[in-house]
Amino acid sequence: MIHFKNAAPVKIKGVGGGLWISLDPSRPEDLLITEVDKIFKKLKHLAVNASVVIDMGDAPGHEDLFALVKTRLIEKFEVGRVTSPPKKQSVPTQRIRQRDLFKGWNHHRSDVLMLRGRVRSGQKIDTRRHVVIFGDVNPGAEILAGGDIIVLGRLSGKVHAGNPENETAIVFALAFDPTSIKIGTITAAGSEETSHAMPEFACVKNKSILVQDYMKTNPFKKMPWPEAV
Amino acid sequence: MEGKIIVVTSGKGGVGKTTATSSIGAALALEGNRVAIVDMDIGLRNLDVVMGLENRIVFNIVDVVQDRCKIEQAAIRDRRIENLFLIPASQSDNKDVLTTAGIERIAKQLRSKFDYIIMDSPAGIERGFENSVVSADEALVICTPDVSAVRDADRVIGLLYARSLSPKLIVNRIEPARVMRGEMLSHEDVLEVLSIDLVGLVPMDEKVLISSNTGTPLVLQTDSKAGAAFRQIARRLNGEADLPIEMPVYKTSMWQKISKTFGLKQ
Numbered sequence: 001m002i003h004f005k006n007a008a009p010v011k012i013k014g015v016g017g018g019l020w021i022s023l024d025p026s027r028p029e030d031l032l033i034t035e036v037d038k039i040f041k042k043l044k045h046l047a048v049n050a051s052v053v054i055d056m057g058d059a060p061g062h063e064d065l066f067a068l069v070k071t072r073l074i075e076k077f078e079v080g081r082v083t084s085p086p087k088k089q090s091v092p093t094q095r096i097r098q099r100d101l102f103k104g105w106n107h108h109r110s111d112v113l114m115l116r117g118r119v120r121s122g123q124k125i126d127t128r129r130h131v132v133i134f135g136d137v138n139p140g141a142e143i144l145a146g147g148d149i150i151v152l153g154r155l156s157g158k159v160h161a162g163n164p165e166n167e168t169a170i171v172f173a174l175a176f177d178p179t180s181i182k183i184g185t186i187t188a189a190g191s192e193e194t195s196h197a198m199p200e201f202a203c204v205k206n207k208s209i210l211v212q213d214y215m216k217t218n219p220f221k222k223m224p225w226p227e228a229v
Numbered sequence: 230m231e232g233k234i235i236v237v238t239s240g241k242g243g244v245g246k247t248t249a250t251s252s253i254g255a256a257l258a259l260e261g262n263r264v265a266i267v268d269m270d271i272g273l274r275n276l277d278v279v280m281g282l283e284n285r286i287v288f289n290i291v292d293v294v295q296d297r298c299k300i301e302q303a304a305i306r307d308r309r310i311e312n313l314f315l316i317p318a319s320q321s322d323n324k325d326v327l328t329t330a331g332i333e334r335i336a337k338q339l340r341s342k343f344d345y346i347i348m349d350s351p352a353g354i355e356r357g358f359e360n361s362v363v364s365a366d367e368a369l370v371i372c373t374p375d376v377s378a379v380r381d382a383d384r385v386i387g388l389l390y391a392r393s394l395s396p397k398l399i400v401n402r403i404e405p406a407r408v409m410r411g412e413m414l415s416h417e418d419v420l421e422v423l424s425i426d427l428v429g430l431v432p433m434d435e436k437v438l439i440s441s442n443t444g445t446p447l448v449l450q451t452d453s454k455a456g457a458a459f460r461q462i463a464r465r466l467n468g469e470a471d472l473p474i475e476m477p478v479y480k481t482s483m484w485q486k487i488s489k490t491f492g493l494k495q
């Protein structure tokens with residue numbers, strides 16, 4: 001008969017290139033140590049130089065027990081290496097990565113306002129989402145976005161990204177020449193030089209707005225996988 | 230056939246709306262159309278002076294809208310050009326005396342009596358502008374190659390699009406010499422920002438001032454470059470849409486010398 005409530009306090013299994021020990025930290029320390037000893041005695045020379053992972057579940061605060069078991073295994077049974085199990089990735093990160101595998105973006109609801117055409121003087125686009133504009137933003141036009149502002153054309157108007165206080169937002173334009181720019185709570189005036197025809201982007205660095213050449217400092221270069229926004 | 234109401238507007242003042250209205254109206258009449266020019270700038274009446282008809286005014290557009298007279302009584306016939314009529318603005322009222330409903334009612338009557346009705350809109354985007362565009366079938370936006378005029382024209386174009394009008398652009402007062410020296414925006418720069426159909430380019434011309442002050446139609450002056458440009462615009466509006474648009478060019482003294490040598494016109 002199997003007693004689930006009294007499941008073994010120490011379990012062992014072989015994984016990859018080593019051994020995986022599961023300890024139940026709610027049991028008394030002495031019991032755990034004797035159980036570990038019992039198992040490793042049976043292993044005899046198999047334990048020598050082995051790589052051992054001690055898994056004590058998700059519960060935190062058992063560093064002392066871990067250290068105790070670790071020294072005991074190394075000194076008494078001559079195991080090669082004792083480690084804790086690799087940290088699990090956070091659920092959102094895992095989910096984002098899995099989107100690529102499972103084509104998660106097929107049923108992703110977009111958080112982007114995408115517009116096509118010219119935004120003229122006196123027109124104001126105000127949204128809590130990201131904004132992508134295929135077209136020019138004329139002088140006198142205004143764009144307010146909760147997230148990023150991407151202009152695939154000439155940006156000559158006034159923009160406020162990350163409204164009201166998201167300072168991680170960026171502003172990007174193929175021809176970057178805004179009259180004024182605000183990201184989160186930080187404001188900057190446009191450049192005095194006219195006819196910037198360069199793809200540039202603006203972001204917040206050290207509490208001020210930094211405008212950089214997009215081709216030289218692509219802010220997305222270091223992102224290893226595509227992320228849906 | 231029903232007539233067409235064309236509104237001439239710009240947003241900014243002083244860019245040549247009134248000159249353009251009177252010139253295009255006169256040129257359309259010269260093409261054989263029955264044309265009414267309506268001054269919508271209530272309180273700041275100008276068009277009658279530019280057309281030299283100020284001392285013949287009895288009734289005005291406010292009288293027509295408020296049913297104090299008939300359109301025929303308010304419309305002043307031009308002496309020099311047949312089929313050209315002016316319906317003047319009132320100088321003593323303000324823009325609030327007219328309502329959009331009143332304008333729409335009159336627009337119907339005007340369409341039945343004329344081939345083209347050219348409305349001279351006041352500067353600004355308030356009541357006067359609203360009244361001018363409410364019953365328009367087409368819109369002409371006048372813009373000079375100045376940064377401020379371009380921005381105002383841009384605003385007006387947005388407002389016209391919002392009323393399902395697709396405006397056409399006239400770039401006025403181009404000075405090719407200044408464009409060459411980089412002191413002035415070129416018409417290409419203006420078009421790049423405004424991106425609407427271009428219907429004509431009008432060069433800077435001193436004759437405009439003389440013509441306005443003496444009340445003689447610009448289009449009747451054979452040696453006026455601006456007058457010629459407005460005649461071309463009128464032809465384009467009158468169905469010759471494919472008529473090529475002439476670029477105002479700056480002739481250097483070198484070129485002028487060569488032209489003279491070969492007996493060409495300057």
